Amino acid sequence: MTSPTTPRAILFDFDGTLVDSEPLHYSCWLEAIRPWGGSTDWPDYQRRFVGITDRQAGKIFLSECGQDPTDALVRTACDTKHRLYRARCGEELAIPDDAITLIKEIALIVPLAVVSSSIAMELGPVLEKAGLRDTVRVVVCGDHVKRHKPDPEPYQLAAKKLKELDSFVDSSSCLVFEDSAAGMASATAAGMRVCQVRHPSGLAGQLRGEVAALLNLAPDGV
Numbered sequence: 189m190t191s192p193t194t195p196r197a198i199l200f201d202f203d204g205t206l207v208d209s210e211p212l213h214y215s216c217w218l219e220a221i222r223p224w225g226g227s228t229d230w231p232d233y234q235r236r237f238v239g240i241t242d243r244q245a246g247k248i249f250l251s252e253c254g255q256d257p258t259d260a261l262v263r264t265a266c267d268t269k270h271r272l273y274r275a276r277c278g279e280e281l282a283i284p285d286d287a288i289t290l291i292k293e294i295a296l297i298v299p300l301a302v303v304s305s306s307i308a309m310e311l312g313p314v315l316e317k318a319g320l321r322d323t324v325r326v327v328v329c330g331d332h333v334k335r336h337k338p339d340p341e342p343y344q345l346a347a348k349k350l351k352e353l354d355s356f357v358d359s360s361s362c363l364v365f366e367d368s369a370a371g372m373a374s375a376t377a378a379g380m381r382v383c384q385v386r387h388p389s390g391l392a393g394q395l396r397g398e399v400a401a402l403l404n405l406a407p408d409g410v
Contacts, residue, residue, distance in 0.1 A: 194401055195363035197350045198294055199343065199375070200324075202304035202311055203238075204367035205385045207281045209314075210238055212273065217245065220269035224253040239337060239368030241305045241330050242266045270307065278313035286392035288318050290403075294395075297402055299353045301326035301346045303364075305336050305371075326350055338370040343378035363398060365391065 203209045214233045221227070226249045228237075237245050246265040250257040283291075294300065301324065304311060308329040315321045326349040328342050335341040343364065350357045359379035366372045367385045375382045383398055385391055396403075 193381075195298060195381070195399065196354060196357045196361035197299050197301065197347075197363070198395075198399065199301040199303055199346055199350075199362055199364045199380070201364075201366045201368070201371045201385075202302055202314075203306055204388070205365050205371075205391065206283050206287070206302070206388060207314055208388045209277070209281050210234070212276060212280055213237075213269075216269050216272040216276070217249065219272055220265055221249045221253065224250065224255055224265075226250070226253040228252075239305065239370035241336050242269060242307070243330075244336075270310065273310055274313070277310060278317060281314050281317075283314065283318040283320070284388055284392060287388070287395065288320065290392050290395050290399075291320060292323055293403060294399060295323045295325075299325045299350050299357070301328065301350055303328045303342050303346045303371075303375075305330045305342075307331045325353055337368070338373035338377070340374055340377035340379075343375045343380060347378065347380070365395065 200206050203213065214230060218227060243262060243266060246262040247257040250261055250265060255261060291300065302311065306329060308327065308331055311327065311329060312321065315324060326346055328346045330336055333341045333345060347357065347359045347362060362380040364375040364380045364382045365385050366375055366382055372382050372384060383394055385394060
């Protein structure tokens with residue numbers, strides 16, 4: 189039996205929620221924009237760049253380097269950043285083991301989705317490494333939508349795909365785990381319930397507390 193608040197689907201942001209990937213994004217961006225003399229510090233990156241797309245970030249970085257952020261130049265900067273990130277993400281990033289265990293248990297009961305502003309090829313190696321590539325039934329990335337977070341389109345598309353797997357799923361029955369303001373605004377605008385994740389290391393505890401009834405567990409896991 190489920191209660192009115194028991195979710196019919198669970199959705200996860202990727203960067204900052206499933207994996208502590210922002211430091212790697214930051215490092216790769218610094219290397220990518222170095223040829224134009226670009227740079228920023230970590231606090232500024234966290235404040236202005238977390239939760240936005242690489243294309244948006246590329247435009248900002250290039251403009252602040254005194255460059256005209258044409259489509260071609262932004263694409264060059266983003267392609268360089270993507271190449272650097274892909275070369276490192278499979279080895280340097282990992283979803284916490286306790287979260288992986290819970291996610292696999294939950295996937296036996298309700299469908300799961302990952303909704304990210306990153307491009308699909310950046311998620312694949314990490315999900316594969318965690319053994320979750322087939323566990324997560326729906327993946328919506330920045331290259332799958334026209335409007336990005338905080339617009340609701342990414343989560344609306346995920347809800348549509350989840351409903352194709354389970355006709356009882358609608359936006360109001362979806363529970364989202366997100367870390368950024370843009371992501372939370374996107375999910376909220378799509379009509380979903382949102383749980384803010386402060387750091388991937390705490391995801392398993394928050395997840396256990398939110399879905400304890402679903403798994404017939406005590407919230408603290410005892």
